[in-house]
Every structure is written in structure tokens, then in C-alpha cells.
Amino acid sequence: MGTLLDIQELRTYFFLPGYAVRAVDGISFTVQEGETLGIVGESGCGKSQTSMSIMRLVPDPPGKIIQGSINFEGRDLLKISEEEMRSVRGNDISMIFQEPMTSLNPVLTIGFQIAEVLMLHRGLSLLEAQKEAASLLSMVGISDSEERLKEYPFQLSGGLRQRVMIAIAMACQPKLLIADEPTTALDVTIQAQILRLIRKLQDERNMATMFITHDLAVIANFTQRVIVMYAGVIVEDSPVLSLFRKPLHPYSQGLLGSIPVLNEAKRTDQGQRRHLYTIPGSLPDPKRFPKGCRFASRCPKAMKQCWEAEPELVEVEDGRKVRCFLYSPEVRTNPTVSSPEVLAQFGGKTWKAEVQRREKAAKQ
């Protein structure tokens, strides 16, 4: 399996009067052919802007990709002309979005919207395109596809609209599918159907997929490798199993700890109501990131040097990269100095204790 997409030091900044927002601040990762990559992070971490940058859909004022290279099949997407980029979009790289109602044109039939892509990229005539569109609709599991071609988006339910979006994205057999929160707006049962559909299409076509989401459960079940983003940088890059078994970065640990676990005892042995593990504080102001590691103000393991310099993304174990001073060799010798406020809030809870608790719960 070769490398399909290779991103190096991508930086996308938003220039507003008086300040700049560093939405994507130096990220590098690769996507292999046929691989499913998940990008997880909370709002403000830059994951959506990453996908927008890949597709070069960043709104030009005020945003700008100021640095980096996006190598797709040997070409740097940031260096080709807009016309060449247009032949890439929808053709080699497709995207599906979160809100199917707003990403489908409400005044055109769905048949026309699918056909449009076919006519543009594969040069089919309208009739040929419509026939192909019908077969695409059945491929995504919509019955009576001939009839459905004439329907408008508002006549379909959320799940069906999302299937139409997938059909449009699949029409030109892309090599990479970027799915930006594709199921957040859908009901649970519909979500399951859509995710299974995407997986089926992936298997059939050996298509690479980038899942962008904040839902860790989706990540756990549908991806092979995960990138965790925080405040515009990658903090952890790891295969999915290792991430869930042993998250390395304190932010990943905190994130995984905050999810309520099913079927766990509600009260401790002392009868106290159990609380969730939380990451204190909130995202720092994107206008003024503090010096040093961006997570330091919320990290229970922050050391003195975390406040002074930003760590690099280094490879730790096989295939796992992390951006944290805890994993650099010099660190072992430095004393641990954490911000006392943060320590007090944690009251001694550690990830190890959390893992133990979960294992106990799973046994019941």
C-alpha cells in the first residue's frame, strides 16, 4: 500500500483586524491507500480547517494557507492552479459534510445534482449521467432509484439525504473520501446504517477515508489509525487499538476518560455518586496562545519546561507519535512541577486508576 496523501507542516491562519487565528499550526501526517484515518478533536482544534485546506476551500479573506505542502499522488496540491484543483475536487478527492440539508441544493432535484458531477468530471451527457445516477442511488441503498431521481432534498429524510451526498461523492470513484462529521446530525440507528455503508464502499473500492469527528465511539469502530488534534496541532498519532488501550498524551487520556462508560456502577463503595473524569479549564484563547505547550494550563502532569517551550511530535513506539515532553528522554531527570491549582482539582485521579476502574466495570 503506497502513500496516497502526504501533508507536511501545514499552516492555515485566519487574518482578522488586529490579530491572527492560527487554526492549523504546523501539522504533518500521511494517509495510505485504502486506509481509514480518523481525526478527532473538539471544536476549535482545527480539524475541519485541515480538511478545508486539503480541498483548498479555505475562505480566502480572512483565511490563508501560509505554509506547507500537500502531496497527493506526486503533486503538491498547494502549488497547482485553481483549474487543476477543480479537476481534483469531486474526482480524486471527495468530501461529505455534516448537514445534508445545507450541502444539497434545495432547488435542484437530487438526480440532477448527482448527474452534474458526472457530466463535469467524466464528460457524460445528461442522459447517460442520469442513468449512472440511478445506479449510484441503488448502490447507496436507495430503492426505486429511477423514481427518486426526480425528488428534491426536502422530500427526503436526513438519512436518505446523507446517502445522496455519499452517492455524489462516490460518483467519480475518488481515491480519497473526506467525511467531515457525516453522522453527527443523524439519529443513532441511521448513523449505524450510514457508517456501515461507508465501510462497505470503502472495502469494495479500496478507497482511503478520512473521518473527521469528535465522537470517539465512531473512531473506535470505524477507523484504523487516529490523529488527535488540539489547538491547531497534532498531539497524538496512533493506531486505534493502541490509542484506546493506552493513550499517551494527557489530552487523549482526559478525552477518553470523560466519556461515560456504559453499564458502570453509579455509586462508589462509599455510596457517593460517581462523577466523570474531566479536563479542567477550557481551550486557550486562539488569539493569544501561551508560550510553551498549548495544553499545559489544563494538564495534570505539566512540568516546568512545559510552560517554556513547545514539544515536538516524536515517534515513541512503533507507529505512534506523540507531542509531549513526558516522552522525551531528558524528562525523566527533571523534577515534576505542576501548577498547584490543576493538581488540587484532580485530587489524585490518574489515568492508571481510570483504566483499572474500566477494566473492573467491563468484567461485570
Added chain:
Amino acid sequence: MNQPQKETILKVQRLKKYFPVKAGAFSTKNLILKAVDEVSFDMYRGETLGLVGESGCGKTTIGRCVARLYQPDEGRIYLHPQQSIVETVDLLDLERLSLVEELEQTRIGGVVTKKGLADLQKKITNLKTQADEAAKTTDLLSMDTRALKEARKSVQMIFQDPWASLNPHMIVKDIIGEGPKEYGIQRGMNLDRWVMELLDRVGLPAAAANRYPHEFSGGQRQRICIARALALTPQLVVCDEPVSALDVSIQAQVLNLLISLQEDFGLTFLFIAHDLSVVEFISDRMMVMYLGRAVETSNSEQLYGNPRHPYTQSLLSAVPVADPEYKSEEILLEGDVPSPVNPPSGCTFHTRCRYKTEICTQVRPILEKDKNGHKIACHNPPND
């Protein structure tokens, strides 16, 4: 205080809420959307009842009916119900409902005189008036305006969208203090002190009091909403998807906050959400809804450990678990949720149920206890 006391604080009976909708853009036909189709449940002091279901199941509508933002078409919502009143009203209501049923039958095809019809109507109206009269001290739906205003102090609500639930033109202090000021509970210095205390309890700095909502993040705004809901020291708080719009880590903070406040203030929560793991975490008991009807009620551990209703089973199996090694048996449901405007006959779930039988298409199942203590509404529940 570890176990919730078994005092019934809210009793909902036979709640119905229908909305008239237009069939199409130019059609004059008026269809009826049965958002809530005869739902009954109780809530006990100090507990959290979780209400789950997918979109269109009616859970939000129930929440708004309890907070008296909608006027239901039928049913009773008792706040601090008294057994004797409930029984009296029940008798009257059931009698009336059977007469209404009769009326419907005769309209469809029966032989009755015009006078007979009018008599029936009059009897029905009389029964309604009698029942309302008996119920009006505790029933939120038949209370007069003044009693209702008093009752509102006891039932408060937290909304889903933190961006839309705060008036952008008012400062936080006024937003939180509006309730107590309206009821004259506190004024001036006392009010300020109370607002500051609330802000502290929900984890916001005192400086927040003079700011405008747009200066805060989503999680902080939700805390302001919680403070506002607590300002009148209610007994029951309806939480309508309070964490759905928040990030995972903020979600955890707010959930923890709700749990602490429940302990400190002795609150009862009606927690409405679609994220099953969140609801399971915070609720003592849960009720699963489908197309306006309750299909299963149980306490949370049992519901998850041993779901009995076929819909609950497939719902739970569809929830992805945040563990890559967890293998769930995938019970896939076919098709989409049917439209609540034209629900299937009998059991509304029968179109997607793999255990359906003849009777399921004709007769609506009643929510009743089975041998495990769950309450389910199913003619043919799958075996354990």
C-alpha cells in the same frame, strides 16, 4: 441520602399532544402529527428519569408539556399528586374517554339520533368540567392562571441550544435574577447576593455577572442557564438535551455539575437526550420512546444489561461503543422511522420489528410490567 425517596413528585397520565400540519405546500388538507400519543409515567423525588429516543419520538414535546410551555390536548400532569384526587379524577376521565370513544364510533358508522349525539356531547363536557374542577389544585393543565404562576416556581427548564437560550440584550445578572424578581422573592442587595452565590455554585467567576452572553463559550453559557434554572429553587428541572451541543470534555464538566447540584439542592431531573451513554450515566431510571409512545421503562442498569423491547434492543446495538475491541451484535433496523403524521396502526414499531405477529398490526400494546420489573409495551417480546 443515597437512595431516592419514593415520594411521587410528578405524575403524568395519558398525555396527548397533537399538532395540525399541512399535507403539502398548496394542500388544504390538515393532517395531525401525533407528537405524544398517550404517555403516562411517574417521577420520584430526588431521582433522575432519562427520556431517550430518536428524533420525532416526542421526548422534547413531553418535556415542554411538563414545563407547561405547550397546552396538551389530553391528559393530566400532577405536581405533588394526592392519591384521593388522582383517583377521583381518574374515574371521571376514564368515563369521559370511553364516551369519546363511543362518539367516534358513531361518527364512523352508527345509528344514533341527532339528539343522542348532542346528549353525548353534553355528558362529555360535563365530565370534563367536573374532572377539571377536582384536579385543579394539583394538575398543571387545569390550574387557573394564578396557581399556575405559583407552580412554575417548582418546575424549571434547561434548554438545548446555549446560543439561543439567553437573551443577547441582557446581562447575566439580570438573566439569572429575572425569576426571583418577578416573584418578588428577593430584591436589591439580597438578589445580588443570591445571584453571586448561584454563579459560584455553577463555577463561574463573579465578574461574569455584568457581562453579556455573547462573551462566553458554549459550556459557560450552559452554566448560566443552569444558574437561571436554579434561581427559583425548583423541585423539578426538565433538562432538554442540555449537553448535546457541547464538546466531550465540556460535556463531562456540565454533567458532573448537574450531579453535584442534584445532591446539594435535592433536585429531581427529567433528563431528555438522544446520546444513550450520557443518559445512562446520569439517570436512575430510563424511558424509551418511539413515535410518541413509551415502549420500555426500567432502571438504567437493567435497561442496558437486559433490554426487552425489540426497539430498545436495536437502539442499543446501534450505539457505537468507544472501545475498538467491543463486539456488538448488530441488529440492524430496516428503513427509516415512519412519519409521525401517519403512524402505523396497532404497535407503531411493527413495520421494522422482526418479531411482529398478526396482533401487532392491529392492537396497540399497553405499557405493563413484565416478570423482570421492566415495563414494556409489546405483544411478543423476544425471550431472554
Added chain:
Amino acid sequence: MSTQDTAILREGMTEKAESIWNHNFRRFRKHTLGKTGFAILLVLYLSALFADFLSPYSMSWGDNRKPYHSPSPVSLLYQGPDGTSLRPYTYEFRIDNVALRTYAPVPEHTIRAISYESRLGVNDMRVVATDPTPARRRSTIRTGVIRHYRIAPDSPDMQKVLWALEELEASPDPDARIFIELDPAVSTAGIENARSMVLVKGNKNFLSFFSRGIPYSFLGLFETNRHFFGSDTGGYFPLGTDTGGRDLFSRLLHGSRISLSVGLVGAFITIIVGLLVGGMAGYFGGFIDNILMRFSEVLISIPSIYLLFSLRAALPTDLSSTEVYMIIILILSFLGWPSVARVIRGQVLSIKNEDFILSARTMGLSNMKIIIRHVLPSTLSYAIIQTTLLIPGYILGESALSLLGLGISEPQSSWGLMLAVGRNFRVVNDFPFVLVPGFFIFLAILAWNFFGDGIRDALDPKSKH
């Protein structure tokens, strides 16, 4: 409550509490076009406010010996007996050719006698003696002064005047002048009236700031006869005169009071009516909504110009100026409120179901309190936008009415009224400066449109961070 749950939230909060209005004001400041519009409007409205101070003459004073006087040419440097100096002046003109109505300066030997009144409403004296010989000039002036002041030919005042005249004639300075104070007159009510006049030699009118002129009441506070700029001896017409010899510039400024204020007052009434009607229709819905909206649609569908004229014509034409002014405002507001009401109704409909309104209901607030405290403040910005876009139409409406004689009439002044002469092609052809009011109408409308654009861009999008 465990400390773990208390989040320390200092980040993300600005230094000072910033209300929505502050926020929007900051946005407006970035809008260049809007600021330009605002600056122009500020100048126009302040000029209207201080119209009597800023204009050299009063609204209705006219020298009927100077009809269609062209704008006075100003020379900056004065060649006097003491050499050249910076003393701007203009010539005193008189009609040269009656048929063609052309003007030429009066001869250099002219003597003029001009009175200064310090009380409102008193006629002034302006005797221009262009006779070739001093004796004839003396006679002209004597007659004029006696007639105006009603003093006896041999009274001490008259002696003073004649003496001053002799001094003036003998003076080597070709543009000399002498100020004379006569005995104050006592009116029947026992009020003293100061009487002063000036005798001027030569044919120049010197310009200065804070010159003496026709008395007026400054903002209703006190009476004065000082004007911002002009000539102590009159005869200076910055934009020329109209058919009655009235200074166009002064009439322009006084007329701006009416033309500009009609728009503002009308807008104020329109907002109030629009908010009420739209608010009620939107909040209560149903039958009320139906009735109100159908009625407003009827009003909108009638062409506004025709409606304007029909409404005005339906009312009596012989009304006092103030009454006409009020009626014009009322008619214009009547035409304008439907569009505001519709916008407000739309806003109310969308706000009505917002969660914060529902929350107010759970707090036990009554409908009226909810409308006033929660719904209407959110609609205010739209009301303002909609109304500022109506004002240009109001200005035009008033101009149209006055142009056709249905609005403001003589002796008041309004821009539309001043343009009425424009209907005569010959006049426009020969004296194009009478169309200046048209330019100012254009300027005012443009400025309001720019300002309205700026306001709309600043207030419109609801910002969600």
C-alpha cells in the same frame, strides 16, 4: 461541591463588558461609506439647526430691486488707500438692463444709508443714492431717512445724519463708512428700541465673520443680529437671489429645516407604529395578524406618489404652515409604516420561538412583559435599518408636495418649494443657480442611503461566535 467541578474560567472574557450596541458601534466605525454619509448628514442637520446664524439674511427678507441676482463674485484683495490688504469684498449691484435682467456695479460715488435693527420684525431701511451730484444724493438720503424713522427734518437726529454725510463726502477714502446712533425710539408700550444706521461711501460691500444683519432669535434663547458671515452693508448673495430678491443661500438653509426634519420626525412616528403593528401581528398571530397584514399590503400596493397626492388633496388646502407641516409628516408616516411592520413581524415570528422566550415563559412572565422586555429589543435593530432606508423617500415626498404647491408655501421655505420655479424653462435657462436646492436634495438622499447602508451592515448579521 467538589473542586474538580469548579472550572477556572478567566480566558475568553474581554476587559470591559461590551453590550450589543457597543459592539455594533465598533463595526459601524469601520464602514467608510457609512461614516461619510454620517458626516454629511451631521453637517446638513447642524446647518439646519443653526440656520439663522449661518445664513447672511433671514428666510423671507428680499430686496425686490434685485430679482435673480447672480451669485456675488468675491474679490479677496482690496486695493485701498493704504495699499493692498486681505479684505474680501463684493460689489453692490443694480439692474443694468431691465429686459435681460443683467446687473452692473453701482457707480463709485454712491452713498448708501442702511439701518440696523436689533429687534425682530422691524422693517429695515436701505437707501441707495446713486445720483451724480452730492446735493442730489443728500436729498435722496434725507428723504429716505425721514420716511423710515419718522423723524422731523430739523430734529437733532437728522442733523447728525446730515453732518455725517458731509464728512463722508469729504473723506479721501473711497470706501469709508460712518456708524450713527440715533436716539432710541420709545414705543407705545414703553419699550425702548435702539436705532442705529450706517452711511457707506463707494460701491463695495466688505465681507466679515459675525457681521451685523437681520435680527433673529438664536435657538430661542436670546435675540441677536450677528450672523456667521456676510456683509455689514448687505448686498452679498452667495448663491444669488430668486424672483423676489431673496437670498437663495439663506432660504436654502432655512428650507433645510423643514425638508430634513420632516424625514426625521416621520421616521420616528414610523418606527413606533411599525413596531406596535408588527409586534402585535407577529406575537398574537391568527386573526389580528391577518387583518393588520392585509391592510398593510393594500397600502403598499398603491403607488406611493399617487397616494401621497390624493391624501393631501383630500384635506383642505388653506391651512397654516404649521398645520401643513404636521399633515405632511403624518401622511408620509402613514405611507411608510407598512414596510417596517412587515419586517418587524417577520422578526417577531422568528424570535417568538427562540429558547430564551420560552425560558421567560417558564419564569412566569406575562405576554406583555415578554414582548416588551424580550422580543422588541431584538427587533429594534431591524426597525432602525428599515426606517433609515425610508427617510430618503420622505425627503423626496415632501419636495414633491411642495413643488406642486400642496406642501409648504410662501413665505416659508423648503427645498421643494424653491425648486418650483424650475418649471419655467426660461428661468432655468437664464439663471441656472436656482436649481441649487436640487443638488442638496440629492446630497441629503445620498448621505442617508450611505448612512443606512453602514447601519445595516453593522447591525444586520446576528453574530454567533
